[in-house]
Amino acid sequence: MIGVEDWAEIRRLHRAEGLSARAVARQLGISRGTVLRALASDRPPVYQRPLKGSAVDVVEPAIRELLKQTPTMSATVIAERIGWDRGLTILKERVRELRPAYLPVDPVSRTVYSPGELAQCDLWFPPADIRLGYGQAGRPPVLVMVSGYSRMITARMLPSRTTADLIDGHWRLLSGWQAVPKVLVWDNESGVGQGKLTSEFAAFAGLLAIRIHLCRPRDPEAKGLVERANGYLETSFLPGRTFAGPGDFNTQLTGWLQVANRRHHRTIGCRPLERWEADKAAMLALPPVAPPNWWPLHTRLGRDHCIRVDTCDYSVHPRAIGRQITARADTEEVVATTRAGETVAHHSRCWARHQTITNPEHAAAAEILRGQAIRQRASHARARGLAGLAPDDLGVEVEQRQLGSYDRIFTLIEGGAAKEDT
Template identity: 50%
Template sequence: MLSVEDWAEIRRLCRAEGLPIKLIARTLGVSRNTVRAAIASEAPPKYRRRPAGSAVDEFEDAIREQLKVVPTMPATVIAERVGWTRGITVFKERVRELRPAYLPPDPASRTSYQAGDIAQCDFWFPPINLPVGFGQVRRPTQLPVLTMVTGYSRWLSAVLVPTRAAEDLFAGWWQLIEALGAVPRTLVWDGEGAVGRHRYGRSELTADCQAFRGVLGTKVVILKKAEPEHKGVIERAHDYLERSFLPGREFAGPADFNAQLQAWLQTVNARPRRALGCAPTDRIGADRQAMLALPPVPPATGWRASTRLPRDHYVRLDSNDYSVHPAVVGRRIEVIADLERVRVLCEGRIVADHERVWGWHQTITDQDHLDAANRLRRDRDRLLRPVHDPAHDGGQVAVEQRRLTDYDTALGVDLDANPGTGLVDGGKAS
């Protein structure tokens, strides 16, 4: 076989020096036919081993006959029908090579997204331990990060929420949509319990999700189980979060986690994406323009409950107890909480305002509420002192029936004096 060095030299002598074939053959000690072949060849010589053949070769015609009848016939069935008695592995490989010629064309579809059409949503659980105060630390399974990626622009949004409960999920979901500035026409989920499930070939949404999407005017689709390829955009985003956002970072708490996450998202949404050929910031304008407008009235989200304030003047939310001003003990109150604050209203006035605590089984007390309760207990005898009723003969003693506003006057609290802020300015942890 001619070496690559001789092949290159033959071509040089012929092209550069202009020597005739006979002289090149005599100079290099090769035949003239070898010189002619080297000059005609555009690629260097390469040794190719002659195939030794296979025992399946003589069965190939019989295999083709079976595939003509049933292109999907299993290789084991074909082997039995053609009389193959040797190892099945080499036979299966030959059937695998021949089968595509007898199957109808099956081109793969390419997934593409229209502007404003789809956004994929899911929870990401960062593999970290996060301190949440009171000496408590949450593990990865207790750190749900709600994520959303638009299909057309690949705009990534995310926020860490306290729980996966419907109240926190929809509050976080609305926060992401409101920050986006528009509503995607279709929102895709992967069978989250608070959102719905895929059953009998269709999406079954919860009542909370139906109310939420009804206000937005959008469509919510629940994917089948074990089909991650249908939400590959959000899955790749989760992988990107773990590889790019988490390494080398430390977090003081949930608020610090969200602050660092939002700063990182501003940077990453401006980075070019290979799949797009540009950055999400270059496409988000067209994406928003094709989406639905935000509703004029936002959907009701978060925790809401109505009850009467008990004598201990505390309300419970997510295993924690928050103090309320004792002046409204016995009155009807409304507890409203979102991802950050816990507020209590009485007749439209704020009577408690606390920062929401991420720890569990804690008692959160406002010092003003504690002082007011102590004054009430100390002055209870004076507020409920017996008086003489002149309408009764003999000056009998009757218990005075006081109005609830008298308690406010005794405590120095005027609900009408400062309607903008209510009774308290903020919560304090005990």
């Protein structure tokens, strides 16, 4: 058998040089028949070893019969039924080739999203310790949202996974888009709803005029877009970065997403940014009312002049003690106002847990008011001739009884009961 080089040379001598087959055979020192076969073939010669057959060929009819009865029968069971005593590798390969002919055809359709149709949402917990203040560090959740049509990704770290923080996180991300997809896809997150939306998220969906779809339990494929986005963030954004705090994390994440959304996406065959305008145009308009204002905390301020948000206490100006106040909190700040609209507290949201946040002005005002109250009670007590306050508060000297007199009164010392000392 000649090689590829000889085959090419034969064809060149015959076609380009015009030599006859006999002349080519004489020049190359090969037979004329070999030259004629080379000229008759348009493809280079390839060595093929003759097939010898396989030991499985003998039992193939029995395998087909078993697969005809039970198409899903495993290769190990088939080997047992036919008495196979050789290696399982060649048997499994033959069963793998034959099985599709006996299984019903089950094609799947590729999921195609329309512009503005939906966005998938999920919480990503980055494996990095974030400094939260007060000597604490933690791993707060990151709300991730991916648009189905354009694959545009947006994300933001939140203080907690409570319903209020999730709603505020949604609002801030959608405000960045300046548009709202018709459907938000969520799994069974407790802050959103498990089997049924929480009343707060149902109201949020009503405000946005959209539908929030809750996936079935243990069905991560239903939101595969955002699951892959979580993995992309963990492998491409997080490595090698350090963060001074949650604010720094969100700043770095926002800057990185501006670059990431310009990358070429293999599935859609273009950059997400190239599809974004069409996607955004088909979405709903963002409503003008901010949802966090729907769920304020109404309470009468106690003497400790503090309100609790999540696990932290925030001071309120003590002049509001005993009055009805309204506290509103989001992922950035905590604000308390009176019914008259006067702001009596304004704090940055604390991400650490179980802390008391005190405004120095509130503490100083409380000290002044406390002194005024003590002096006022002392004045009233003197006017009534009462001693209801402590001696130090009234400035009155009181005789101190000897402790031994109590022992004699209650017969705790020899001599029994004694007359009360004067």
